Structure formats: structure tokens, C-alpha cells
Amino acid sequence: MAKSSCLKKKRVKTVALAIALPNLAFAASDDSVTQLPTIQAKAEQATDSYHAKNSSSTKHTESLLNTAKTVQVLTEKALKDQGLVSLQEALATTPGISFGAGEGGGGYGDKINLRGYDATYNTTIDGLRDAALTNRSDLFNYEAVEITKGANSVENGVGQVSGGVNLVSKAPKNKDFNEVTLGVGTDDYKRFTGDFNKVLSDDVAFRLNVMGHDNTYAGRDEEMKRWGIAPSITFGINDKTKATLSYFYQEDENDPQYGVPYYNGKAVPGISNKNSYGYSNLDQQNTTNNVATLKIESEINDAMKLNSITRYSDIEQETTISAPQGTFCLANGTAPTAYTNANQTGYTTCTTPGQYVVSGPRGYYRDTENKQFAHDTNLTTKFKTGFIDHALVTGIGFSREDYTITTGGYLYNADGSAATKPNMDVYNPDNFWHGPTNFRKTGYAEGSLDVYSAYIFDTLKFNDQWLLNLGVRDDYTKGQYRSDTILATTGAVTTGKTYGQSDNLFSYNVGLTFKPTPATSIYAAYSNAEKPTQNTANGGCSQTVTNNVITANTCNTDPEHAISYEVGAKWEVNPNLLLTGAVFRNEQDKVRVTSDIAGQPDATIDGQNYVQGVELGLAGNILPQWAITASLAYMEGEYDQTKANGSPNIDFQKGDKLVNVPKVSGSLWTTYDIDPQWQVGYGLTYQGEMYLTTHSSNTNNLVPQVKSDDYFIHNASVTYKYSKDLSFQLIGQNLADEKYYTHIRSNGWAMPGEGRKAIFNVNYKF
Numbered sequence: 001m002a003k004s005s006c007l008k009k010k011r012v013k014t015v016a017l018a019i020a021l022p023n024l025a026f027a028a029s030d031d032s033v034t035q036l037p038t039i040q041a042k043a044e045q046a047t048d049s050y051h052a053k054n055s056s057s058t059k060h061t062e063s064l065l066n067t068a069k070t071v072q073v074l075t076e077k078a079l080k081d082q083g084l085v086s087l088q089e090a091l092a093t094t095p096g097i098s099f100g101a102g103e104g105g106g107g108y109g110d111k112i113n114l115r116g117y118d119a120t121y122n123t124t125i126d127g128l129r130d131a132a133l134t135n136r137s138d139l140f141n142y143e144a145v146e147i148t149k150g151a152n153s154v155e156n157g158v159g160q161v162s163g164g165v166n167l168v169s170k171a172p173k174n175k176d177f178n179e180v181t182l183g184v185g186t187d188d189y190k191r192f193t194g195d196f197n198k199v200l201s202d203d204v205a206f207r208l209n210v211m212g213h214d215n216t217y218a219g220r221d222e223e224m225k226r227w228g229i230a231p232s233i234t235f236g237i238n239d240k241t242k243a244t245l246s247y248f249y250q251e252d253e254n255d256p257q258y259g260v261p262y263y264n265g266k267a268v269p270g271i272s273n274k275n276s277y278g279y280s281n282l283d284q285q286n287t288t289n290n291v292a293t294l295k296i297e298s299e300i301n302d303a304m305k306l307n308s309i310t311r312y313s314d315i316e317q318e319t320t321i322s323a324p325q326g327t328f329c330l331a332n333g334t335a336p337t338a339y340t341n342a343n344q345t346g347y348t349t350c351t352t353p354g355q356y357v358v359s360g361p362r363g364y365y366r367d368t369e370n371k372q373f374a375h376d377t378n379l380t381t382k383f384k385t386g387f388i389d390h391a392l393v394t395g396i397g398f399s400r401e402d403y404t405i406t407t408g409g410y411l412y413n414a415d416g417s418a419a420t421k422p423n424m425d426v427y428n429p430d431n432f433w434h435g436p437t438n439f440r441k442t443g444y445a446e447g448s449l450d451v452y453s454a455y456i457f458d459t460l461k462f463n464d465q466w467l468l469n470l471g472v473r474d475d476y477t478k479g480q481y482r483s484d485t486i487l488a489t490t491g492a493v494t495t496g497k498t499y500g501q502s503d504n505l506f507s508y509n510v511g512l513t514f515k516p517t518p519a520t521s522i523y524a525a526y527s528n529a530e531k532p533t534q535n536t537a538n539g540g541c542s543q544t545v546t547n548n549v550i551t552a553n554t555c556n557t558d559p560e561h562a563i564s565y566e567v568g569a570k571w572e573v574n575p576n577l578l579l580t581g582a583v584f585r586n587e588q589d590k591v592r593v594t595s596d597i598a599g600q601p602d603a604t605i606d607g608q609n610y611v612q613g614v615e616l617g618l619a620g621n622i623l624p625q626w627a628i629t630a631s632l633a634y635m636e637g638e639y640d641q642t643k644a645n646g647s648p649n650i651d652f653q654k655g656d657k658l659v660n661v662p663k664v665s666g667s668l669w670t671t672y673d674i675d676p677q678w679q680v681g682y683g684l685t686y687q688g689e690m691y692l693t694t695h696s697s698n699t700n701n702l703v704p705q706v707k708s709d710d711y712f713i714h715n716a717s718v719t720y721k722y723s724k725d726l727s728f729q730l731i732g733q734n735l736a737d738e739k740y741y742t743h744i745r746s747n748g749w750a751m752p753g754e755g756r757k758a759i760f761n762v763n764y765k766f
Contacts, residue, residue, distance in 0.1 A: 048077055049075060049077060049576055049620060049621065049627075050075055050077060050078045050619045050620055050621070050627050050628065050629040051075075051576050051577060051578050051619045051620030051621070052064065052073035052075050052144065052146075052619070053065075055067065055071055055073070055146060056126070056127070056144065056146065056166065056168045057127055057146075057155065057166070058127065058307045058378055058380065058393065059127075059155055059378070059393050059395075059455075059457050059471070061380065061391035061393065061457075061459050062391075062459055062467065062469075064570075064578070065519075065521055065570050065572050065578065066467060066513055066515070066521055067469075067511075067513075068467075068469055068511025068512065068513050068523035068524070068525040068566075068568075069148065069149070069150055069152075069509075069511065069523075069525050069527075069566060070148070070149040070150065070566065070568065070580065070582050070584070070615055070617075071146060071147070071148050071149070072094060072146070072147045072149070072617060072631060073144055073145070073146050073147075073619070074090050074093070074094075074144060074145040074146075074147075074629075075143075075144055076142075076143045076144060078619075078629050078669065079139060079145070081669065081671060081681060081717065082669050082681075082683060082715065082717075082731070083717070083731040083733065083759050083761075084139070085138055085139060085140070085191070085213070086135075086136065086137050086138060086139065087110060087123075087136035087137075087139065087145065087165070087167070088110060088135075088136075090139065090145050091112065091145070091147070091165065092685065092742075093631075093667040093669070093683075093685055094147055094631065094667070095615060095631045095632055095633030095662075095665040095666050095667065096114060096115045096116075096149070096613075096615065096633045096635060096662070096665060097112065097113065097114055097147075097665075098113045098660050098661075098662055098687070098690060098742075099111055099112060099113065099742050099743045100112075100113060100118075100120075100660065100743060100744070100745070101743050101744065101745035101748070101749070101750075109132075109133035109134045109135050109317075110123075110133075110134070110135055110136060111743070112165070113660040114147075114149070114162045114163050114164075114165075115149060115150075115162040115163065115584075115586055115611050115613075115635065115661070116162065116586075116611040116635065116637045116658045116659075116660055116661035117161045117162035117562075117586070117588070117611070118161075119160075119161075119162055119163065119164065119165070120133065121133075121158075121159065121535060121536045122156075122159065122160050122162075122163065122164035122165060123136070123164065123165045123166075123167070124156050124164060124165070124166045124167070125166070125167045125169060125291075125311075126166075126167070126168065126169050126293070126295070126309060126311075127156065127166060127309065127376065128309055128311050128374045128376060128399075129156060129157060129158070129372075129374060129399060130167075130313070130372075131370065131372060131399075131401050131449075131536050131537065131538075132313070132315040132370035132372070133368075133370070133536075133538055134287055134289075134315055134317055134370075135252070135254070135285075135287065136167070137224070137226055137250075137252055137254070137287075138211055138213060138226060138228060138250065139167070140193050140209055140210075140211035140228060140230070141169060141170055141209045141211075141228065141230040141248055142167045142168055142169055142170065143168050143169070143170050144167075144168040145165065145166075145167060145168075146165070146166040146167075146168065147163065147164075147165055147166075148163045148164050148165075148166070149162070149163045149566075149582075149584070149615065150162070150163055150525070150527060150564035150566055150584060150586065151163075151527045151528050151529035151562045151563060151564035151586060152164055152509075152527065152529060153473065153475070153505065153507035153528065153529035153530055153531075154455065154471045154472065154473045154507040154508055154509045154527060154528075154529075155471070155473075155509075157397070157451060157453055157473065157475050157505075157507075158451060158475055158477060158505065158530075158531065158532065158535045159529065159530070159531035159532070159535040160529050161529045161531055161560070161562040161586070161588065162562075162586055162611075169230075169232075169246065169248075169293070170195070170207060170209055170230070170232070171207065171232055171234065171244050171246070171295075172197060172205035172206055172207040172232055172233060172234040172237065172244065173197055173205065173207070174199060174205060174237050174238065175197070175199065176197060176198055176199055177195075177196075177197050177765065178194075178195070178196045178197070178765065178766050179194070179195045179196075179763065179764070179765045179766075180192070180193070180194045180195075180763075180764050181193045181194075181761055181762065181763045181764075182761070182762045183759050183760065183761040183762075184759075184760055185215070185757060185758050185759035185760060186218070186756075186757045186758050186759075187215055187216045187217070187218045187757055188214065188215055188216050188223075189214075189215040189757065189759055190212075190213070190214045190215065191211075191212070191213045191214075191215075191759075192210075192211070192212045192213075193209070193210065193211045194208070194209065194210045194211075195207075195208075195209050196208045196209075199237075202238060203235060203236050203237060203238055203239060204233065204234065204235055204237065205233070205234050205237045206231070206232070206233045206234075207231070207232045207233075208229070208230070208231045208232075209228075209229070209230040209231075210227075210228070210229050210230075211226070211227060211228045211229075211250075212226075212227045213225070213226050213227070214226075217255075217257065217754060218733075218734070218754040218755040218756065218757040219273055219274065219752055219754060219755030220257075220273065220274055220276065220752065221274065221276065222254075222255040222257055222276070223253075223254070223255050224252075224254045224255070225252070225253045225254065226250060226251060226252040226253070226254075227250070227251055228248070228249060228250035228251070228289075229249050229250075230246065230247065230248045230249070231246070231247055232244060232245065232246035232247070233245055233246075240298065240299040240300075241296070241297070241298040241299070242296070242297055242298075243294065243295070243296045243297075244293075244294070244295045244296075245292075245293070245294050246292070246293045246295075247291070247292050247293075248289060248290075248291040248292075248293075249288075249289060249290055249291075250287075250288075250289040251286075251287070251288050251289075252285070252286065252287040252288075253284070253285075253286050254284075254285040254286075254287075255280070255283060255284070255285065256278065256283050256284070256285045256319060256320075256321045257743070257751050258277070258278060258321065258322075258323050258324055258749055258751070259324070259741070259743070259749050259750050259751035259752055260272075260273060260275055260277075260324065260749060260750065260752060261277075261324055261328050261336065261748075261749055262741060262744060262745070262746070262747075262748065262749050262750035263336035263337065263338065263346060263747050264336070264338065264339055264346045264706050264747065265692060265706040265707050265708050265709065265746075266709070267741060267750065267752075268328060268330070268336050270330060270331075270427065271328070271426065271427065272427070273739065273752040273755075275427075275428075275429055276429065276431045277322070277324040277356060277358075277424060277429050277431065278321065278322035278323075278324075278431055279322050279362070279363060279431055279432065279433040280431050280432060281432050281433055282320050282322070282363050282410055282433050282437070283320050283321055283322055283363075284318065284319060284320045285317070285318075285319045285321075286317070286318045286319070287315070287316070287317045287318075288315070288316045288317075289313070289314075289315050290313065290314045290315070291311065291312070291313040291314075291315075292311065292312050292313075293309065293310070293311045294309070294310045294311075295307075295308070295309045295310075296308040296309075303381060303382045303383065304379065304380065304381050304382075305379070305380045306377070306378075306379050306380075307377070307378050307379075307380070308375075308376070308377040308378075309375070309376050309377075310373075310374070310375045311372070311373070311374050311375075312371075312372070312373050313370070313371070313372045314369070314370070314371050315369070315370045315371075316367075316368070316369045316370075317366070317367075317368045317369075318365075318366070318367050318368075319365070319366045320363060320364065320365045320366075320410065321361060321364050321366075322361065322362045322363055322364070323360050323361050323362075323364075323748075323749065324356075324748075324749045325358070325359050325360030325361070325748065325749075326356060326357050326358045326359040326360060327350055327352075327356070327357040327359070328356050328426055329350035329351070329352045329353055329354065329355050329356070329357065329426065330350075330353070330354070330426060331353050331354045331426075331427075332353070333349060333350060333351075333353045334347040334348065334349060334350060335347065335348055335349075335350040337747075338693075338700070338747040339700060339703040339706065340699050340700050340703065341698075341699055341700060341701065341702045341703060342699075344703060352423060354425060354426055354427065355423040355424070355425065355426060356423060356424040356425070356426045356429065357423050358421045358422075358423065358424065361409075362409075362411055362421055363409050363410040363411040363433065363437075364407070364408075364409050365406075365407060365408045365409055365410060365439070366405060366406070366407050367405065367406040367407075368403070368404065368405045368538075369403070369404050369405075370401065370402075370403050370537070370538070371401070371402045371403075372399060372400065372401045372402075373399065373400045374397070374398070374399035374400075375397060375398050375399070376395060376396075376397040376453075377395055377396060377397070378393050378394060378395025378396075378455075379393070379394050379395065380392070380393050381393075381394075387462070387463075388460050388461065388462055389460070389461040390458055390459070390460055390461075391458070391459040391461075392456070392457070392458045393455075393456070393457040393458070394455070394456050394457075395453075395454070395455050396453060396454050396455075397451075397452075397453035397454075397455075398450075398451065398452055398453070399449075399450070399451045400448070400449075400450050400451075401448060401449045401450075401536065401537035402446075402447075402448050402537055403446065403447045403448070403536075403537035403538045404444070404445070404446045405443075405444070405445050405446075405538075406441060406443070406444050407441070407442050407443040407444070407445075408439060408440050408441040408442050408443070408486075408488075409439070409440060409442060409488070410433075410437050410438070410439050411433070411435065411436075411437070412436070412438040412439070412440045412488060413436050413438060414436065414438055415489065416438075416440055416487075416488045416489030416490070417488075417489060418488075419435045419436050419438075420435065421435070422434075422435070440488040440489075440491075441486045441488075441491070442485070442486050442487075442488050443483065443484060443485055443486055444483075444484045444486065444493075445481065445482060445483040445484065445496075446481070446482055447479065447480065447481035447482070447534075447536075447537040447538060447539065447540055448479060448480055448481075448537050449477060449478070449479040449534060449535075449536060449537040450477070450478045450479070451475055451476070451477050452475070452476045453473065453474070453475045453476075454473070454474050455471065455472065455473035455474070456471065456472050456473075457469070457470065457471040458470050458471075464515065464518070465514060465515050465516070466512075466513070466514060466515075467512075467513040467515070468510075468511070468512050468513075469509070469510070469511040469512075469513070470508075470509070470510055471507075471508060471509045471510075472506070472507070472508045473505075473506070473507040473508070474504065474505070474506055474507075475504070475505040475507070475530075476502070476503075476504055476505075477502060477503050477504075477505065477532050477534070477535075478500070478501075478502040479500065479501060479502075479532075479534035479537065479540055480498055480499065480500035480501075480534075480540060481498070481499055481500075481534065481537075481539060481540025481541070481542075482495075482496050482497065482498040482499070483496040484496050497543075499540055499541050499542055499543065499555055500540070500541075500555075501532065501533055501534055501540065501541045501555050503530075503532040503533075503558075503559050505530040505531075505532065505559055506530065507527075507528055507529060507530060508527065508528055509525065509526065509527035509528075510525065510526045510527070511523055511524070511525040511526075512524050512525075519571060519572040519573075520569070520570065520571045520572070521569065521570045522568075522569045523566075523567070523568055523569070523570075524566070524567045525564070525565070525566045525567075525568075526563070526564070526565055526566075527563070527564050528561065528562065528563045528564070529561070529562045529563075529564075530559040530560065530561050530562075531559055531560040531561075531562075532559045532560075533554050533555070533557050533559075533592065541553075541554045541555035541557070542554055542555070543555060543601075544601075550601045551601050552594065552595070552601050552603070553601045553602045553603065554592070554602075554603045556602045556603075557592055557602060557603045557604070557605060558590070558605050559590075559605075560588065560590050560591055560592055560605055561588070561589055561590035561605070562586060562587060562588045562589065562590075563586075563587050563589060564584065564585070564586050564587075565584065565585045565587075566582050566583070566584040566585075567582065567583050567584075568580065568581055568582030568583065568584075569581055569582075573620075574620070574621070576620045576621045577618070577619070577620030577621055577622060578617075578618070578619055578620055579617070579618050580615075580616065580617040580618075581614070581615070581616045581617075582614070582615050583613075583614050584612065584613060584614075584615065585610060585611070585612040586610060586611045586612070587608070587609075587610045588607070588608065588609050588610070589608055590605035590606075590607070590608075591605060591606075591607025591608060591609060591641075591642075592604070592605055592607065593605070593606055593607040593641075593642060593643060593644055594644075595644045595647075596643065596644065596647050596648070596649050597644060597646055597647060597648070600644075604644040604645065606641060606643070606644045606645045607639075607641055607642050607643075608639075608640040608641040609637060609638060609639045609640055609641075609642075609658055610637060610638060610640065610658075611635055611636070611637035611658060611661055612635070612636060612637070613633055613634050613635035613636060614633070614634045615631070615632070615633040615634075616631065616632045616633075617630070617631040617632075618630045618631070625672060625673035626670070626671075626672050626673075627670065627671045627672075628668070628669070628670040628671075629667075629668075629669050629670075630666070630667065630668040630669070630670070631666055631667055632664075632665075632666035633662075633664070633665050633666060634663065634664055635661050635662065635663060635665075636657070636658075636661065636663060637657060637658030637661045638655065638656065638657055638658055639653045639654060639655065639656045639657075639658060639694065640654065641654060642654065650698070652694075652695040652696060652697060652698065652701045653694045653695055653696065656691075656694045656695055656705060657691045657705055658691065659690070659691045659692055659693070659694060660690055660691075660692075661690055661691065662687050662688045662689070662690040662710075663688045663689055663690065664686065664688035664710075665686060665687050665688055666685075666686050667683070667684065667685040667686070668682075668683060668684045668685075669681065669682075669683040669715075670682055670683070671717070671719075676721065677720060677721045677722070678718075678719070678720060678721075679717075679718070679719040679720075679721070680716070680717070680718055680719075681715075681716060681717035681718075681719070682714075682715070682716050682717075683713075683714070683715035683716070684712065684713070684714055684715070685712070685713040685715075686710070686711070686712050686713075687710060687711055687740075688710045689707045689708060689709065689710050690707065690708050691705045691706070691707050692705075692706045692707065692708055692744060692746040693705055693706040693746050693747070706746065708741065708744060709740070709741075711738050711739075711740035711753070712736070712738060713733075713734050713736075713738055713740075713753070714734070714735045714736050714738075715731070715732060715733045715734070715735065716731075716732045716735060717729060717730065717731045717732070718730045724765075725764060725765045725766060726762075726763070726764050726765075727762075727763045728760070728761070728762055728763075729760070729761040729762075729763065730758065730759070730760050730761075731758065731759045731760075731761070732756070732757075732758050733754070733756070733757050733758075733759070734753070734754060734755060734756050734757065735756060736756075737755050737756040738753070739752070739753075740752070740753040741753060
């Protein structure tokens with residue numbers, strides 16, 4: 001059972017007091033700090049290299065070479081050279097990541113699976129959680145993407161079971177520069193970005209990033225259009241205390257991407273990847289982002305540094321979607337269906353040959369708004385205890401998320417009754433709605449989530465060979481959620497019950513590093529993560545009541561729990577080339593499962609599963625003229641238990657392979673400077689097979705688990721540097737025009753991967 005709120009608040013206050021005391025003691029005497037180790041300012045993320053020396057996180061006081069975990073950094077240069085402009089494009093080059101179907105009850109957005117576990121809400125921006133479910137469609141205002149692997153709640157809080165993704169924002173610099181890039185390409189590709197930095201005075205610098213983008217999805221007639229602007233200003237840029245105020249605004253107007261029917265690990269034969277089964281005159285995905293951030297950095301003295309960041313964001317998304325659900329009756333009178341014990345052909349007979357009999361959400365409307373206020377302050381203090389050097393980071397944080405969603409539809413008659421939806425031609429669908437269009441609201445929901453956090457990290461350096469990293473974090477979460485239904489014909493509202501839940505989440509990590517030489521490290525790490533039933537304002541706990549009796553309940557369920565083990569090594573082959581390798585195991589030892597025991601309605605956390613594997617990475621310059629970023633992962637996972645303890649029913653999923661875990665995945669991108677003017681580049685991305693289904697009951701327990709196909713993507717580039725300020729770049733993506741599928745909703749639909757495309761960029765600096 002979840003513990004009472006009063007006990008949780010007392011615990012957080014105790015942790016906060018423990019955080020404050022060491023810093024008060026170190027600050028009390030000037031003598032105590034004059035001999036302390038000096039805090040070194042972190043180097044800015046390299047803009048001209050694939051090798052990032054440091055993480056942007058203020059909780060990492062050592063370089064990535066000496067950090068006891070796998071952290072992959074996609075630098076600005078790596079993103080630019082490959083022509084990666086969205087978060088999904090960037091993450092697709094990261095091993096161990098796959099994408100789920102973009103839709104969901106709470107809206108449309110990036111559905112990220114990291115090492116087999118859902119990481120949809122594990123995105124942070126500059127270390128602050130960005131919990132909105134949305135597509136992060138453009139990276140024009142970010143200088144790096146950092147992917148941390150393994151259970152990581154201790155660093156960023158709620159629910160990071162398998163790791164997280166951090167976006168590093170661009171900020172003013174202490175030098176003048178201007179850079180514009182104009183791109184054109186196949187599939188109506190048009191793109192403009194501008195990055196302008198101006199030093200206004202000795203202490204003030206201003207930066208402005210702008211973007212405009214328009215293209216159709218290669219191989220499909222679906223348009224993506226957006227523009228954005230991001231001004232920022234830093235006061236005290238040359239002082240020990242500086243403040244940066246920034247604003248980010250972006251508008252997107254996209255066609256929702258639902259793809260084509262996909263059953264039993266395959267797209268349905270005979271159906272073109274170009275087909276669309278929505279309504280082009282109704283379907284939409286319009287998003288508006290408003291984000292304001294204040295960041296303060298203060299070097300109190302040589303041994304103490306304060307970092308503070310505060311953000312307010314308001315993200316609105318309006319979508320109308322028509323998912324490809326229903327019966328796709330092929331010309332031969334059969335329709336694809338999921339495998340069962342009784343039917344392992346994957347097809348069933350149907351009565352409308354050549355017709356798609358529509359069902360499910362058609363012309364379905366969602367209007368969502370995510371508002372978030374978040375703050376984090378930490379103090380880094382360096383000191384000695386005997387022969388041990390300490391880098392102590394203590395901090396507190398708070399966030400408030402508010403979420404609303406209005407649902408409805410357009411396919412109604414004037415009286416509010418559902419309009420008749422005609423069949424479509426399976427092979428040549430008319431994706432224009434010709435019937436009545438009358439909007440009706442059908443639902444409204446709202447939720448909120450408050451998170452109070454306190455944390456301590458300490459890196460103990462015993463000598464030049466041994467380091468120990470310790471971290472603890474306590475998060476108190478309190479959330480609530482209510483869902484109303486609205487009758488389309490009369491507008492009558494049935495107000496739902498508000499369900500709430502609060503939890504304490506205790507996270508920790510331990511990492512021991514041994515350095516045989518200054519350029520190498522060998523480490524072992526252990527960490528955990530906790531995830532409450534409500535880990536976002538978008539959704540909460542729930543109850544099912546039948547005849548005034550609660551028959552199902554998730555509001556009394558303790559948080560899920562996971563642990564990670566990792567042993568690895570890192571070698572800085574040269575000052576600008578890092579080689580990494582790690583063996584890891586992620587275990588979810590407490591997974592929420594529905595109770596199927598009579599008289600016990602509460603969900604339990606008796607489920608168990610794991611993912612384990614090996615990951616290798618290489619980033620930097622082999623030679624001054626030869627750059628490379630490459631990574632490879634081998635993973636396997638399994639369900640150990642998916643039923644409650646004492647369940648009278650058979651656990652059919654026990655022993656199944658974990659879904660959404662590509663067995664082998666990897667990527668390579670390398671460039672070579674032929675001479676000072678000409679550069680060539682080549683890239684390869686591989687996604688191996690992954691399981692899509694499990695054995696859920698005795699109707700399919702004899703059917704093999706369905707797997708997706710693997711695929712290779714080949715990319716290349718040629719760059720000509722006309723002068724130090726002007727360059728031209730030609731990028732070819734998916735050169736072999738590989739047919740593949742992502743964002744798979746098994747036995748439903750999948751999105752065809754983008755086909756072959758070419759982009760020509762002109763870059764000018766002044």
C-alpha cells in the first residue's frame with residue numbers, strides 16, 4: 001500500500017535538511033575553503049567534433065571518460081553532417097532504441113522505447129523533465145542530444161527505468177558569429193535555419209536561432225511544415241555570476257502519420273506503401289510550443305558553484321486522426337488477422353473483396369494542453385576529508401504539470417448521430433471525406449502532477465586511479481486525474497470521479513571507477529529506478545466499479561521498481577577519440593500487473609522481466625582528417641512473471657521474449673577530408689529483428705511470437721568548402737531505397753520508413 005502523505009512530506013524535509021547541513025558547514029569558514037580543490041568550469045560541448053568530453057549535466061562532475069555509466073552524445077557536428085533535424089531521426093541512429101505507434105489515448109507524440117522499456121516521458125531539456133506527449137520535430141535550437149542508458153531515476157527523477165534523453169539548448173557565447181543554412185531537396189524539401197550571436201557589451205551577449213521547414217514524407221504524400229524562433233540573452237557572461245533568459249517558440253502543421261495495415265510482422269501484401277487510409281481534408285496535427293527558461297550560474301568561490309534553472313512551458317496540440325482500423329478485405333476474399341491456435345494462416349474469409357470496411361476512430365479529434373512549471377537548484381562543493389577529494393552536489397527541485405484534453409469528432413450528422421462511413425478501395429483509397437461534417441464533443445479530462453525532489457551526489461577521488469560515485473534522490477509525487485464523458489447527441493456531461501495518488505520514490509546509484517592510465521577507465525555501476533502509477537499529468541490511477549463493488553483498482557499500487565547492473569571500460573585512444581564498451585543488465589523486479597484473484601481488486605507489482613546485453617561505441621577522430629561515430633548493441637530480454645502471486649490462471653507470457661527489443665542494432669557515420677576543400681561521408685544504420693507479440697491466453701499460446709524484419713539504411717554525403725565561410729553539402733539518405741517499417745502497432749498498422757531522398761544544403765558564415 002502507498003504510504004501516507006504526512007510521512008512522505010516529513011521524509012522529504014529530512015532529506016532536504018541533510019542536503020543543507022554539509023554546505024552550511026563548508027561555507028562557514030573561509031579557511032576551510034581556501035585550500036580546497038578548485039572547481040573547473042565545464043568545457044562547452046564541442047561544435048567541431050563527434051567526441052564530447054563532458055556531459056552537460058551539473059550532476060556529472062567528472063568527464064565522460066571517468067563517468068561510470070553509458071552516455072552517448074550526438075554532438076551538433078554529428079547531427080549536421082548527417083542531416084538529422086528531428087529527435088526521432090537522431091535517436092534512430094542510437095542502438096537499443098525503437099519507436100512505438102505515435103498515437104495514444106492522451107494524444108500524439110514520440111513513443112520511445114529504450115533498451116526495451118517505455119521511455120516516452122523520459123525526455124529532459126537542459127536537465128529539466130519535459131513531460132508533454134508531443135513530437136520534438138526539430139533540433140534547430142539544440143547543440144547536442146545526450147542519451148543515458150540504464151536505470152536513472154537518481155539523476156532526473158520519476159520513472160527513468162531504462163535511461164533518458166536530454167536535449168542541450170543553445171545559449172549565447174562570448175563571441176560574434178552568424179550562420180545561415182538553406183536546404184532544398186527531393187520530396188519538396190525546403191529548409192532554412194539561422195544562428196546569430198552578438199556580444200552587446202562586456203557583460204551581455206544575445207543569440208537568436210530561427211528555423212523554417214517544409215517537406216513531404218519520402219514515399220508518401222504527407223506534409224510536414226513548421227517554423228520556430230528562439231532568442232536568448234546572457235547577463236554577466238564574463239562574470240562569476242551569469243543569468244541566461246531564453247524563449248522558445250515553434251509551430252507545427254503536420255499530417256498525422258498512421259501508415260499502412262501491418263499484421264503478423266509484415267505489411268499486408270499487395271498494398272502500396274504510398275496508400276493513405278485517413279481523410280486528407282480532415283486529418284491534422286497542429287502543435288504550438290511556448291517555453292521560457294531562466295538559468296543562473298554562480299561561482300561563489302573557487303570551491304563552490306551554484307546552478308539554478310527555472311522553466312515554464314505551455315504546449316498545445318490539436319489533432320484529428322483516422323486510424324487504419326477495420327477489415328482490409330483483399331481481392332481474393334480474405335482479410336489479414338492475428339495468428340491464433342485455430343488459425344495460423346494469418347487470414348480469414350471476408351465478404352467485401354477489394355474493400356476496406358472502416359471502423360475505429362475516424363475523424364477523431366483531440367485538443368490537448370500541457371502546462372509545466374519546473375525548477376531545480378544545486379550546489380557543487382569541492383573539499384577534502386583526509387586524503388580523499390570530494391565533489392559534492394546537493395540539490396532540490398520542484399515541478400508542477402497540468403494537463404487537459406478535449407475529445408470529439410467530425411463525422412456526425414446534424415442531430416449528433418454517427419455519420420455512415422463508406423468503405424474504401426483497399427488498393428486505391430479515396431482519402432477524402434465526402435459526408436456530413438458536424439463537430440461534437442465526446443469527452444474531457446484533466447490531470448495534474450506535483451513532484452518535490454531532493455538529491456545528493458558525491459564523487460570521491462581516492463587517488464589518480466580510483467573514483468567512487470554515490471548518489472541518492474527522494475521524490476515525493478502527488479497526482480490526480482478525472483475523465484468526463486459527453487453525449488454527442490445532447491451534449492449532456494457525465495462527470496467522472498477524481499482519482500488521486502501520492503508516492504515516495506527513493507533512487508540511488510553507486511559507481512566505482514579504476515583508471516589504469518590517465519586515458520583509460522574500467523568501471524562497475526549499480527542503480528535503481530522507481531515509477532509510480534501516475535508518472536505524468538497525462539493519465540492517472542483508476543478504479544473499475546461493478547454493482548457498487550470495486551473489481552479493479554490501481555490507486556493502491558506501490559511504484560514499479562527496476563535495477564541496473566553495468567560493467568564497462570572506456571579508452572581515450574587520442575585526445576579526440578573515445579572508445580567505450582559495456583555489459584549491462586536491466587531488471588524490472590516489480591512490475592504492475594492486474595489482479596485476477598477473486599476478492600482482491602488491487603493491482604500488484606508482482607511482475608518481473610529483464611533485458612541484458614552488450615554495447616560498444618566509438619566517437620571522434622581516428623586521424624585529423626578522418627572522423628567517425630559508431631555504436632553497436634546486442635540485447636535480449638524475457639518475461640519472468642506477468643501474473644499476480646497466487647493467481648489461479650496460467651502465466652502464458654512467462655518465458656516469452658520481451659517485445660520492442662532489437663536483438664542487434666547499430667549505426668556508423670564517418671567522414672574523410674580528401675583535401676582542404678572536399679569531404680566525403682558514409683553512414684549505415686541497422687535495426688535487427690524484434691519481437692512484437694506475446695502469448696496472452698490459451699487462444700494463441702501455441703503460436704510463435706511474431707517478429708519484425710530487420711533492415712539496413714545506407715546514407716552518404718559530399719561536402720565542398722568553397723571558402724572558410726561558404727560550403728555546399730549534398731546528402732543522400734536511404735540510398736538503396738530500403739523498404740522497412742517503424743512505429744509498429746502489431747496487428748494494426750505501421751509507418752513505412754522514409755524512402756530514398758536527397759538534400760542539398762548551402763551554409764554561409766559571416
